[in-house]
Amino acid sequence: MNVIKSLTQNKVAMVGFGILFMFVVIALFGPYLYDGSPWRMVQRPFLPPFQNSNYILGTDTLGRDVLAGLIYGARISLLVGLVSTTIALLIGIPLGAYAGYYGGWVDEVLMRFTEIFQTVPSFALAVVLVAIFEPSVYSITGAIAIVSWPPVARLVRGEFLSLRSQEYVLAAKLNGQTNRNIIMREILPNSLSPIIVLASLMVASAILLESSLSFLGLGDPEIMSWGYMIGAAKTVIRQAWWLSFIPGIAIAITVLSLNLLGEGLNEALNPKLSGKRES
Amino acid sequence: MSVQTLLYIGGRLVKGAAVLLVIAIFNFFLIRMAPGDPAQVLAGEAGATDAIFLQQLREQFGLDQPLYYQLWIYVSNLMQFDMGITYRQQMPVFDLIMDRMPATLLLTGAAFLLSLLLGILAGVVAAAKHRKWADSAITVAALIFYATPLFWLAMMAALFFSVYLEWLPSFGMQTVGQDLTGWQKVTDIALHLILPASTLGLFFTAVYARMMRTSMIETSRLDFVKTAKAKGMKPSRVTTHHILRNALLPVVTLAGLQAGQLIGGAVLTETVFAWPGIGRLMFEALFQRDYNLLLGVFFVSSAMVVIFNLITDVIYCVVDPRIELSK
Numbered sequence: 001m002n003v004i005k006s007l008t009q010n011k012v013a014m015v016g017f018g019i020l021f022m023f024v025v026i027a028l029f030g031p032y033l034y035d036g037s038p039w040r041m042v043q044r045p046f047l048p049p050f051q052n053s054n055y056i057l058g059t060d061t062l063g064r065d066v067l068a069g070l071i072y073g074a075r076i077s078l079l080v081g082l083v084s085t086t087i088a089l090l091i092g093i094p095l096g097a098y099a100g101y102y103g104g105w106v107d108e109v110l111m112r113f114t115e116i117f118q119t120v121p122s123f124a125l126a127v128v129l130v131a132i133f134e135p136s137v138y139s140i141t142g143a144i145a146i147v148s149w150p151p152v153a154r155l156v157r158g159e160f161l162s163l164r165s166q167e168y169v170l171a172a173k174l175n176g177q178t179n180r181n182i183i184m185r186e187i188l189p190n191s192l193s194p195i196i197v198l199a200s201l202m203v204a205s206a207i208l209l210e211s212s213l214s215f216l217g218l219g220d221p222e223i224m225s226w227g228y229m230i231g232a233a234k235t236v237i238r239q240a241w242w243l244s245f246i247p248g249i250a251i252a253i254t255v256l257s258l259n260l261l262g263e264g265l266n267e268a269l270n271p272k273l274s275g276k277r278e279s
Numbered sequence: 280m281s282v283q284t285l286l287y288i289g290g291r292l293v294k295g296a297a298v299l300l301v302i303a304i305f306n307f308f309l310i311r312m313a314p315g316d317p318a319q320v321l322a323g324e325a326g327a328t329d330a331i332f333l334q335q336l337r338e339q340f341g342l343d344q345p346l347y348y349q350l351w352i353y354v355s356n357l358m359q360f361d362m363g364i365t366y367r368q369q370m371p372v373f374d375l376i377m378d379r380m381p382a383t384l385l386l387t388g389a390a391f392l393l394s395l396l397l398g399i400l401a402g403v404v405a406a407a408k409h410r411k412w413a414d415s416a417i418t419v420a421a422l423i424f425y426a427t428p429l430f431w432l433a434m435m436a437a438l439f440f441s442v443y444l445e446w447l448p449s450f451g452m453q454t455v456g457q458d459l460t461g462w463q464k465v466t467d468i469a470l471h472l473i474l475p476a477s478t479l480g481l482f483f484t485a486v487y488a489r490m491m492r493t494s495m496i497e498t499s500r501l502d503f504v505k506t507a508k509a510k511g512m513k514p515s516r517v518t519t520h521h522i523l524r525n526a527l528l529p530v531v532t533l534a535g536l537q538a539g540q541l542i543g544g545a546v547l548t549e550t551v552f553a554w555p556g557i558g559r560l561m562f563e564a565l566f567q568r569d570y571n572l573l574l575g576v577f578f579v580s581s582a583m584v585v586i587f588n589l590i591t592d593v594i595y596c597v598v599d600p601r602i603e604l605s606k
Contacts, residue, residue: 123543
């Protein structure tokens with residue numbers, strides 16, 4: 001429980017955690033607590049924020065409630081961020097584990113494969129995938145997962161490479177444990193901490209990617225998202241700057257809180273590596 | 280250059296070519312997954328093309344032949360820089376992309392240099408003032424820019440510097456309707472370049488600053504630095520001559536590897552600033568649902584990354600012979 005203790009003592013990480021927690025609550029319960037659809041026209045268009053107490057953040061180009069858009073946008077951002085990261089982990093961990101554990105030609109083949117994905121400009125690949133498979137929550141989540149697994153595979157491979165010759169692994173081998181067992185029960189639990197840190201940062205970059213895609217018009221047409229709101233307000237930025245300003249702040253705060261939490265986790269889980277303890 | 284060096288470069292060339300071949304095959308299958316029949320996708324227009332043109336395309340790309348044969352035709356066409364024609368612009372896809380290439384190279388090149396210089400500078404200052412306010416300020420700024428969506432930052436920069444202050448142009452690459460020549464033209468382009476290049480560069484500045492800071496702090500703990508200090512060397516000289524030189528290499532290496540991300544960022548920056556490069560072309564292709572053009576841009580931008588990585592590899596190999604031996 002040292003980890004939790006050191007994490008709760010880290011003020012910056014707790015600020016990150018607090019903000020993130022708030023967004024999670026908004027995403028989960030917001031639509032039930034706040035009465036309003038992000039699509040319905042409720043007021044005159046271009047209503048500036050803080051003028052009408054019913055629609056505190058004003059309305060967009062079509063007279064839709066901006067606050068409702070933000071609340072529903074929190075949902076899709078966090079959902080896509082979490083699910084795509086989970087899928088990326090499910091691709092990257094086994095690939096990296098096999099490559100690092102078996103080494104030799106298995107490693108060679110898997111790492112060449114990973115390298116191709118690392119060479120390709122990832123945002124361009126995500127754009128192409130979403131465009132070809134038609135924009136939807138599924139294609140967006142899938143595309144983000146496909147462009148974000150390579151760092152996981154590389155990290156896990158490195159961990160497995162350095163852990164596979166440790167004594168407890170050799171002991172497990174002598175015991176006659178199956179390779180599968182050794183990978184799952186012996187090595188993987190010991191390499192979890194860097195994976196957790198990486199995962200929290202991946203959720204952050206997945207949220208940025210999702211917003212960039214919907215900004216370009218590649219969002220799910222059925223779902224209100226922060227990136228879409230900014231993209232839709234792009235042409236009216238001279239008349240109504242707040243329409244693009246507000247959702248951008250929401251994205252930046254969410255991503256920032258995840259990064260802060262990730263750094264805190266890093267310090268709590270790998271106190272030696274983070275280098276902040278000494279000096 | 281030694282035989283070893285040449286062999287190494289040769290190996291890298293083969294590897295780069297292999298990556299491009301895989302991407303070409305990948306593109307081939309993606310065209311078949313795009314909505315609509317492949318001939319229409321290749322024509323770049325779903326539904327609205329004339330039958331004769333489609334028939335020509337079918338013959339040119341052998342769409343009535345078996346799949347492996349189609350793949351062969353597609354890949355060999357690609358190797359000869361033939362990516363078909365965009366119907367709307369009535370222009371070969373490859374020529375269209377090459378038309379837009381200089382603008383993107385200018386933008387990404389400027390952003391890369393800017394972010395590398397600024398990032399290294401900020402990282403060095405932060406490390407030198409470790410745990411003082413300058414360090415905290417730089418760390419916080421880096422964290423914030425790291426979390427800000429690039430396209431949003433670009434829009435806010437345009438709003439502030441162009442709409443509000445009216446200092447800088449935020450649309451296109453040159454002033455429309457003025458046929459400038461010589462230095463006037465250069466200045467005009469440079470003025471247009473400032474906003475896109477600095478917003479594209481800021482995110483990467485944040486990345487490099489954080490890396491440089493860590494690298495400086497780690498290097499400053501090594502034994503040879505202690506020796507230099509113990510010899511009574513001036514602290515500033517230790518920083519520039521001992522720590523900086525050694526901390527630089529890992530950062531520059533990672534920066535070189537990450538340069539491909541700049542292309543992705545260019546799609547967003549060029550869209551916001553109407554910068555006439557291949558990123559903007561990608562956005563136009565999306566908008567017109569021209570999948571063939573889209574995949575063409577994707578292929579060429581991947582090729583750019585492969586070439587860039589190749590160049591950095593070769594430079595390293597010449598500059599630091601240890602790298603070659605360690606591989």
